[in-house]
Amino acid sequence: MKLLARYLKPFVGILLVCLVLLFGQAACDLSLPTLMSDMVNVGIQQSGLEAGTPEAMRQEGLQLLSAFAGEEDRSLLEGGYYTIEPGSSEAQRFAEDYPLVREEAVCVLREGQTQEELDALEGAYNRASYAMLLYFQQAAESGDLEQAAQNLAQSQLPTVEAPLPDGQTGLEGSQESFLQGALPEESSQAESDAGAPTLYSSQGDSAGEVDSTAAQEPVENSAPAGETSQEGGSGLDMSQGLESVSLEQLYQVIPLLAYVPQEGLQQAQEQAAASDSMMGEQVGVTLARLFYEELGMDTAAIQSRYIWNKGLQMLGVALLGVIATVLVGFFSARMAAAVGRQLRHDLFAKVEEFSNGEFDRFSTASLITRTTNDVQQIQMLVTMGVRMICYTPIIGIGGVIFAVQKSVSLSFLVALAVVVFLGLILVSLAVVLPKFKILQKLIDKLNLVSRENLSGMMVVRAFGNEGYEERRFDAANRDLMETNRFVQRVMSLLMPAMMFGMNLLSVLIVWVGGHAIAQSTLQIGDMMAFIQYAMQIIMAFLMLAMIFILVPRASVSAGRILEVLDAPLSIQDPEKPEVLEEPKGVVEFQDVSFRYHNADGDVLEHISFTAKPGETTAFIGATGAGKSTLVNLIPRFYDVTEGAVTIDGVDVRKLSQHQLREMIGYVPQKGMLFSGTVASNLRYGKEDATGQELQAALATAQAADFVNAMDEGVDSPISQGGTNVSGGQRQRLSIARALARKAPIYIFDDSFSALDFKTDAALRKALARDTQNATVLIVAQRVSTILHAQQIIVLDQGKMVGKGTHKELLQTCPEYREIAESQLQKEELE
Known part of the structure; x- marks a missing residue:
């Protein structure tokens, strides 16, 4: 605007x-939901593991992933890790992080890889993890792994050197462990129902959809192997399904993969590559946690540390937002x-x-x-x-x-x-x-x-x-x-x-x-x-x-x-106002006419006269004749419509309003006082007036007696509008305020109307003495107030119908004589 x-x-x-600050506040407010999302997704669901790619794993873990990875992904996985042998200097460096490295070789994420390489490696890891899961689901339907185990037992091929359950060695232990703990045999249904761990469960669709709740929340009871979930599409629970099967059992599946149809393995790899990356990430994170636990890492501490870190970040961001808001x-x-x-x-x-x-x-x-x-x-x-x-x-x-x-x-x-x-x-x-x-x-x-x-x-x-x-x-x-x-x-x-x-x-x-x-x-x-x-x-x-x-x-x-x-001012100072160095106070009206804004006719017409210093010029006429309007033209409360009002020969419109009004002591019709004291009201026109000057003004205005009778004299309080003094007292104080200014021109706009005759006479006598060198203009309703004026101007409906002294006007102006006869005794008219 x-x-x-x-x-x-x-x-x-x-x-x-x-x-x-608002940008900062908005950044804080927008960061909080993301931090909350990270706390739920990573801190709770992913056990505090931000990246799915494990930093380290056993050699068997890398072999397991490579077995289910495509050629390109296998190359990325094998190139992204290097092996640390126990007892080496590097093993000592990683021993605190991965305690298992003291006992056997561990594959560790290769250092110095770019972010692009790490992203590619994570994608390969997630696809391999998800392909493994999908294949187990498909194998539950086809029985490929069961047949492969039987083929392996018949051929008596050597197995990989992976740790076996206690009491088992060689191929028989591998086959028996796999058949009892990894494959869903019909004969083992009762054991499965009784709570035996399962690696996968059968489902109607051979391709299979992973259980929708697996990535989001734990399931209390996994569906038994060979059964279909109530929703009609059973799948592996990604959080509990993998945890219910030890990595040792998964490692024992590696040699069986050479005896299974490769079409099923390729189909799982293709489905993993084409599926949403989110599922692969969830499976990869779950598998990574199992790898870390196998290495002897404290995954609970990792999760707790992550949640605390995110919680403190949220508190810090919230605090910054509050500070910005304040x-x-x-x-x-x-x-x-x-x-x-x-x-x-x-x-x-x-x-x-x-x-x-x-x-x-x-x-x-x-x-x-x-x-x-x-x-x-x-x-x-x-x-x-x-x-x-x-x-x-x-x-x-x-x-x-x-x-x-x-x-x-x-x-x-x-x-x-x-x-x-x-x-x-x-x-x-x-x-x-x-x-x-x-x-x-x-x-x-x-x-x-x-x-x-x-x-x-x-x-x-x-x-x-x-x-x-x-x-x-x-x-x-x-x-x-x-x-x-x-x-x-x-x-x-x-x-x-x-x-x-x-x-x-x-x-x-x-x-x-x-x-x-x-x-x-x-x-x-x-x-x-x-x-x-x-x-x-x-x-x-x-x-x-x-x-x-x-x-x-x-x-x-x-x-x-x-x-x-933006209201335009009808009265403005000229750009280069003239200055009266020593104003004498000669006021002259030169053929002045005036009309109010939007009025139909003039309220003053062709008024001409001169008011001189040392003389009193009075204005009298019927109500509405234009007396107050006329004197209001002198201080430029209004500007003339035609003609000119001059002071010492200078048009008042060529003077600055401040200097013009500095030369005038003005007393309005209605005595107006401001809240304060008697002294503050008297000094309104002259701030530096002395106490003696104030007393002189009060004496001339016939106000000294009642002011000095107050408890605090001139320091007595005056309420707003002067409501704590009478109307006559307000008028006399207004007159005293004008007199304290010592101006060359005085305008009294019907200012004696509230005074009794005795006070009026005394005031006029004192006024004549104190203003003998000033130009005095008086608007009056009473003839007695202006009897001794050197010049009386009679107005009737905005026109000047008479001008002269009291005696002259009685002879020459019928309007004045009519007013005088209504107010004066017969003797006073002669």
Whole structure:
């Protein structure tokens, strides 16, 4: 917005800092679901093993993998490891990590490999592991391994030198162990049912699908060999199935592979290569843990260390996010407070420059609302907007990117939710947006009614119209309430609808994600992370909804503030004002005419006269004749429509307003005092006035007696508007304030109307003495006040119908004589 751009310009540095902090906060918030996913997937399901490729294994383990790997993968596996013999220097180096190296040769991952080579090696390892699992499933159906064991026994071929179960040696031990512990014989069904360990189980599909829950959660009881799972597709449980068979039994299968049909082995290798890599990773990690345990490594400690590490990372990231959030809140609050302060300052300064023409355009109640309520709306937008407007797109876009990385198949759910929520927000905005402008106008109206009632309380009570004012206030209050209630109802419906959508989205993600987990295309941790990212995306839309509530309302307020700040001033200083070095105070009206803004006719027409220093020029006429309007042209409260008003021969429009008004001591019709003390009010026109000067002004204004009678004298308090003194006392203090200025020109706009005749006479006598070298202009309703004026100007309907002294006007001006006859005794007229 134009207004915010103008007032946020000095805070560009803070805005950039906030933006950096918001990026940091978003990075922390987006990292937490990934860390949680790693803790579940790796820390819990993979026992803390981040990479499926084992760092070390027995030679038999490498032989087992090579047997089930394709030619290219076999080459990668054999080239990726090298053998360490027991007793060598390298064996001593690895003895602490792999205790078994003290007793036998161990294959260790070759050092110095690039990341690309390691990735290729991991792929080969996972494919070989999964191919082994698939082959065992197929062999359960075909009986290939059982037939191979019988062929091996008949040929009496030598077996690999692998450790055998106690009490068994040679081929017979290998065959018997394999037949009893590895192959699903019909004769061993009872033992299997009784809990005998199984390596694989039969299934209807020879290719076989791995049990969908195997990669995600432990199964309490594996299906017995030879039986089909209840879901119709049994397969090997990747977490328990491999653990229920010792690696020694798997090693004994190696020599049998030479006697099995190679078509089945190739089919398993092809299926492993074509299948989802996630399944191979899960099988590979499970097999790697068995390799580590075989080497004597503490896998429980590895898992615990990984979980602690991820947990501490999550705590650290969360702490950094909190710090960033607090700092952004701190900076945005300070920035909003500074913007609000500057706005109020500029509004007040602008209003101070207003002429009466601008005050006719903007009501006092409206200006108060714009300075308070409207500025508060802008301040709230800055406070919340810096955090939300900048943070929402970061977390929303980031959440989408991270969610898609976790699962592309679930992304359509987020897209659907985004469309629905965006539609809800747009519909709500279309309904409530027109109401925001109405709300501010209704607040103006309520303030207007309240202000009029409070300022006119005496009149209301005098006429007994309290009931009418209550009904008037209730009507304004009810209009505001109904509009506000409508807006709040719409907004209150929006949030529950979005929360319901958020919960529904979570259920849909779990439902769709559960099927993906069952198909082994998604891990539990990734689904949990996806839910968190989906919630972050929805929270971004919730914040977007709040922004859409704040921005339109603040936009209306900004427009109202700009109306004041950008309002053209009808009275402005000239670019190069003239300066009166020693003003004498000669005031001259040269054929002056004046018309109010948008008025049909002139209220003053062709007024010409000269008011000289040492003389009193008085203005009299019927109510509405234009007397006050005329004297208001001198200090440029209004500018003339035609003609010119000059002081010492210089047009007042060529003088700066400050210098012009410095030359004038002005007393308005209504005595206006400010909260403070008597002294502070008297020094309003001259800050450095001494106590003696104040007493002299009070004496001339006939106010010294009642002021000195107060408990604290000139230091006595004055309440707002001077309500703790009478109307006559307020007028006399206003006169004293003007006199304390020692100005060359004095304007008294019907300032003696609240004075009794005795006080009026005494004041005029003292005034004539103290202003004998000044130009005095008096607007009066009473002829007695201006009897001794050197020049009296009679106005009638904006026209000057008489000019002269009291005696001259009695002879030459019927209008003046009519006024005088209505107020003076016959003797006074002669």
